[in-house]
Amino acid sequence: MADLKIQGLAKSYKDVRVLESIDLDIASGEFFTLLGPSGCGKTTLLRTIAGFQSQDKGEIIVKGERIGTKPAHKRDIGMVFQDYAIFPHLTVAENVAFGLKARSLPKAEIEQRVIESLKMVRLDGYQNRLPAEMSGGQQQRVGLARAMAIRPTLLLMDEPLSNLDAKLRIELREDIRDIQRRLGITTIYVTHDQEEALAVSDRICVMNKGHVEQIGTPFEIYRKPVRRFAAAFVGTMNFLPARLDGGNLVVGGQSVAYPHVEGSGEIEVAIRPENVLLAGGAGEGAAITLKGEVRKVTFLGREAHYTLKTEAGEIVAQVADPAHDFVTMEGRMVDIRLPLSKVALFRPNGDVVKAGSAR
Numbered sequence: 001m002a003d004l005k006i007q008g009l010a011k012s013y014k015d016v017r018v019l020e021s022i023d024l025d026i027a028s029g030e031f032f033t034l035l036g037p038s039g040c041g042k043t044t045l046l047r048t049i050a051g052f053q054s055q056d057k058g059e060i061i062v063k064g065e066r067i068g069t070k071p072a073h074k075r076d077i078g079m080v081f082q083d084y085a086i087f088p089h090l091t092v093a094e095n096v097a098f099g100l101k102a103r104s105l106p107k108a109e110i111e112q113r114v115i116e117s118l119k120m121v122r123l124d125g126y127q128n129r130l131p132a133e134m135s136g137g138q139q140q141r142v143g144l145a146r147a148m149a150i151r152p153t154l155l156l157m158d159e160p161l162s163n164l165d166a167k168l169r170i171e172l173r174e175d176i177r178d179i180q181r182r183l184g185i186t187t188i189y190v191t192h193d194q195e196e197a198l199a200v201s202d203r204i205c206v207m208n209k210g211h212v213e214q215i216g217t218p219f220e221i222y223r224k225p226v227r228r229f230a231a232a233f234v235g236t237m238n239f240l241p242a243r244l245d246g247g248n249l250v251v252g253g254q255s256v257a258y259p260h261v262e263g264s265g266e267i268e269v270a271i272r273p274e275n276v277l278l279a280g281g282a283g284e285g286a287a288i289t290l291k292g293e294v295r296k297v298t299f300l301g302r303e304a305h306y307t308l309k310t311e312a313g314e315i316v317a318q319v320a321d322p323a324h325d326f327v328t329m330e331g332r333m334v335d336i337r338l339p340l341s342k343v344a345l346f347r348p349n350g351d352v353v354k355a356g357s358a359r
């Protein structure tokens, strides 16, 4: 059974539609991420689920119960915020106990849950500290412990790692994922960071301008985007203008037999940099072949990125473990192969014609 069902949820601020009719089914124990650019409505959706604001239309159903009109404090939801939102004048233990006291739990149980929750976020021993005496990462761990202490049905997190530096972000996201798995708590996580979304999620919902573009596992979103928006937003993608011409695909003046899709018309070819083959790279079957001038080489140690100028437009290629010859190629002309098994095709309206490869 779905733990959380969202049906036809819509919200406007004055005349501006921020959420178009949103439908979601989130399974029990799932780590579900809302991913999208700034302003796409992620926070509004999360806050509506939490009950901090009301929807104009639609239903929010948790374990079969319609909670859309319940006040926030009766929704049995734990929330972790970007700016931690822990109380500066309360100790760590008092912060974690806050929601438990509000629920009038017996004192002994509160004490036990505080200890348990702090242990879970690796802050045992910090009970008597004040937030000002802790680092940002530690403060967010307190925020997490506070949200989990009430053992909520749903855990909602709004960009919880945004205020932390890159190394801490990775460390804490691993911890969040481990704790979430261990407790099996249904979680909705908001981020605009696509790498973070790929790393932690069971499923990702890619949002754009108040609507859902695609929902899928990280693998599906990356390998088989069904909308141009998802293809462009997650990872790096090359897009080249092209034409379908009665069984042929024409890219940069080069034509290749393409019987997989019927009809004719303008189209875009999309391919990930790691799937572009350079300088006679063999295999992968039929391919679009182009010539390109190497404009820039960025050597990154275990891989190098090549910016190539071709008749069809600019292409970025990624070569793993580049040999010395490869890193001194600036200015040279190279043969480029775009294996047909690896390209995705998108119509001008952004719909997929053929998804990329899922191996």
Ligand SMILES: Nc1ncnc2c1ncn2[C@@H]1O[C@H](COP(=O)(O)OP(=O)(O)OP(=O)(O)O)[C@@H](O)[C@H]1O
Binding pocket: 013, 018, 036, 037, 038, 039, 040, 041, 042, 043, 044, 045, 192
């Ligand atoms: N209280 C409000 N009054 C009016 N407009 C609002 C209000 N809150 C948000 N908006 C607008 O609604 C849109 C969606 O905002 P929201 O915060 O949900 O987006 P987001 O995807 O979470 O973006 P970000 O990552 O920047 O937080 C934005 O255009 C924003 O300006």
